[in-house]
Amino acid sequence: MIKCHLSRLMGDRKLKISDVAESTGINRGTITRLYKETATRVDLEVINKLCAFFDCRIEELFEFIKE
Helix, strand or coil: CEEECHHHHHHHCCCCHHHHHHHHCCCHHHHHHHHCCCCCCCCHHHHHHHHHHHCCCHHHHEEECCC
């Protein structure tokens, strides 16, 4: 299972979904699905933009959890 830590990253910085969408140009629906961990796929461009925006590595945004 892949766990997305977007909600934690946003919470640490007290950001809203609309803040991230405006700053990154990522569709609000995409951010919402990642935030709620309901996304089934993510474009590499989205991952790149989020990592750049939060100044983090992929491992800080996503985590693989063995089932």
